[in-house]
Amino acid sequence: MEEARAALAAIPALAGYEGSLERLGGLTNRVYRAGEVCLRIPGKGTQEYINRANEAVAAREAAKAGVSPEVLHVDAATGIMATRFVVGAETMSPEKFKTRKGSPARAGEAFRKLHSSGAVFPFRFELFAMIDDYLKVLSTKDVALPPGYHDVVREAEVVREALAAHPIQLAACHCDPLCENFLDTGERMWIVDWEYSGMNDPLWDLGDLSVEGKFDAAQDEEMMRAYFGGEAWPAERGRVVIHKAMCDLLWTLWGLIQLANDNPADDFRAYADGRFARCKALMEAAEFSRHLAAIRNG
Numbered sequence: 001m002e003e004a005r006a007a008l009a010a011i012p013a014l015a016g017y018e019g020s021l022e023r024l025g026g027l028t029n030r031v032y033r034a035g036e037v038c039l040r041i042p043g044k045g046t047q048e049y050i051n052r053a054n055e056a057v058a059a060r061e062a063a064k065a066g067v068s069p070e071v072l073h074v075d076a077a078t079g080i081m082a083t084r085f086v087v088g089a090e091t092m093s094p095e096k097f098k099t100r101k102g103s104p105a106r107a108g109e110a111f112r113k114l115h116s117s118g119a120v121f122p123f124r125f126e127l128f129a130m131i132d133d134y135l136k137v138l139s140t141k142d143v144a145l146p147p148g149y150h151d152v153v154r155e156a157e158v159v160r161e162a163l164a165a166h167p168i169q170l171a172a173c174h175c176d177p178l179c180e181n182f183l184d185t186g187e188r189m190w191i192v193d194w195e196y197s198g199m200n201d202p203l204w205d206l207g208d209l210s211v212e213g214k215f216d217a218a219q220d221e222e223m224m225r226a227y228f229g230g231e232a233w234p235a236e237r238g239r240v241v242i243h244k245a246m247c248d249l250l251w252t253l254w255g256l257i258q259l260a261n262d263n264p265a266d267d268f269r270a271y272a273d274g275r276f277a278r279c280k281a282l283m284e285a286a287e288f289s290r291h292l293a294a295i296r297n298g
Contacts, residue, residue, distance in 0.1 A: 001021055001023075001032075003030070003041060004021055004030070004032045004034070004039060004041065005021070007039060007041055007080050008034060008039060008082075010080075011073045011080075011082060013072065013073065014034070014037060014072075014073070014082060017034055017035065017037075019034065019035045020034075020035075021033070021034055024038070024091070025091060025180050026040075026043070026180075026265070027178070027180075027258075027263070027265045027266060028042075028043035028046055028258065028263060028265065029041060029042055029043045029046070029193075030043065033085055035085070036084065036085050036087075037072060037082050037083070037084070037085055038069070038082065038083045038084070038085045038086075038192075039080070039081075039082050040079075040080065040081045040082070040083075040193075041079075041080055042078070042079035042080070043263065044261055044262070044263070045257070045260075045261035045263075046079065046195070047079070048137055048257070049133070049134065049137060049254075049257065050079070050195050050196075051123065052074075052075075052076045052077070052078075052079045053076040053122075054121070054122045054123045054197075054198070055074075055076075055079075055081075055194050055195050055197070056071075056074040056076050056081070057121065057122050058121045058122070058123075058172070058194040058197040058198075059071050059074065059081065059083070059194045060074075061117075061119040061120070061121060061172060062114065062119065062172070062174075062191065062194055062197070063083075064117075064119065065113060065114050065117035065119050065172075066113060066117075067110050067113050067114045067117075067189075067190065067191050068083075068190060068191055068192060068194070069083040069084040069085070069086055069190060069192065070083060070084040071083050072084060083192070086183045086185070086190050088185055089183035089184055089185045089190060090183065090184050090185075090186075091180055091182075091183060092179045092180065092182040092183070092184055092213075093179050093180065094179055094212070094213050094214045096179070096184070097179060097213040097215070097219065098219070100184055100186070102222075103184055103189070104213075104215065104219045104220075104222040104223040104226070105222050105223065105225070105226035106184060106187075106188065106189035106226070107177075107182060107189050107209060107223055107226075108206070108222070108223040108224065108225070108226030108227035109189065109226050109227070110182075110188075110189040110190070110191055111174075111202070111205050111206060111209075111227055112226070112227050112229075114171075114172060114173070114174070114191070114205075115171040115172065115173065115202040115205070116171075117172065119172035120172060120199070121172045121173075121197050121198050121199055122198075123197065123198035123199070124170075124198055124199050124200075125173060125175045125196070125197070125198030125199065125200040125204070127160075127246055127249075127250060128153075128156075128160060130250060131153060131249070131250055131253065134250070134253035134254065134257065135253065137257055138253060138256055138257060138260065141256075141257070141260035142260070143256045143257075143259055143260045145256065146252065146272065146273050146276040146277075148280075149252070149276065152249065152276075152279065152280060152283070153249070155283065156245075156246065156249060156283075158292060159242055159245075159246060159292070162242070162292045162295045162296050163201065163239070163242070163295065165295070165296050165298070166235065166295065166296070166298040168201060168202075168203075168239075170199040170200060170201065170202075171199065171200070171202040172197070172198075172199060173197060173198065173199070173200035173201075173202055173204060173205050174191055174194065174196075174197050174205050175196045175197050175198055175200055175204060175205065175208070176193065176195065176196035176197070176208070177191070177205055177208050177209040177212060178193075178212050179209075179212050179213050181193045201239065201243070203236065203239040203240050203243055204243045204246075204247065206223060206224065206227060206240045206243070207239070207240045207241065207242070207243030207244040207246075207247060208243060208244070208247040209223070210223070210240065210244055211244045211247055211248060211278075220240070224236075224237070224240065234294040234297075235294050235295050235297065235298055237291070237294070238290075238291035238292065238293075238294035238295040239295055241282075241287070241288070241291045242288075242291055242292065242295065244282060245279050245282040245283050245288070246279075248275040248276065248278050248279035248282070249275075249276070249279045251275055252272045252273075252275045252276040252279065253272075255268045255269075255271040255272035255275060256268070256272045258271075259272065
């Protein structure tokens with residue numbers, strides 16, 4: 001709390017705040033509510049893989065697009081950020097996405113609003129380049145990759161080829177849609193935390209949220225119908241499914257970086273191993289080849 005008070009005092013518009021502070025959630029960062037303000041203080045080691053200047057641009061652009069709260073202050077050097085607190089909103093979780101009626105649809109609508117906004121983010125979120133970057137970070141750490149990780153990356157070349165066969169227009173994407181990055185009022189879904197955002201295949205966001213939210217087939221359908229305004233084409237469904245596997249392949253490495261940085265928020269060894277196992281299982285499923293074929297056929 002002392003660190004949060006000091007951070008607030010260093011922000012001219014908030015320096016006089018003497019009200020209550022409430023610690024909120026966060027896997028890597030420390031997040032607080034200070035009245036009508038949400039304060040974010042970056043977590044240990046995040047400077048190794050987060051570009052705070054890019055994040056600041058993305059957060060402001062997302063706010064202009066109407067899907068994220070207003071940015072009140074950001075310091076790209078320290079990563080400290082203050083945004084407007086969304087009153088009356090529930091921080092989402094896999095359980096809440098199941099119990100809050102219409103929430104998958106509201107998430108789909110928020111994604112559609114973001115992706116069609118014309119916003120331009122400075123970073124290009126490129127899966128295989130990011131895998132290489134994370135592997136470089138891990139090469140300096142004393143953490144073991146799950147057995148067979150490099151083999152699966154090589155097998156994923158067929159995914160790269162299929163996606164390249166019919167490239168779709170990149171859009172401003174969140175790229176890290178953890179359930180906890182969604183705030184639901186019951187009428188509108190807000191999205192927060194733009195650390196990993198960039199120009200990307202927009203269907204990454206849908207596939208990744210489905211994984212993070214442990215969506216069942218009905219939830220996937222609800223989200224996609226809201227996003228596409230009706231039935232998705234086979235190639236579109238295929239991209240969503242393929243990205244489910246690829247996000248697990250990437251975030252496996254992210255989990256290992258958290259483990260190396262002694263992040264106490266979770267058991268990141270189990271997190272990484274679990275994500276990698278799920279990635280392999282999906283890639284080995286018979287339907288995976290069918291979805292790859294649909295993507296190749298456009």
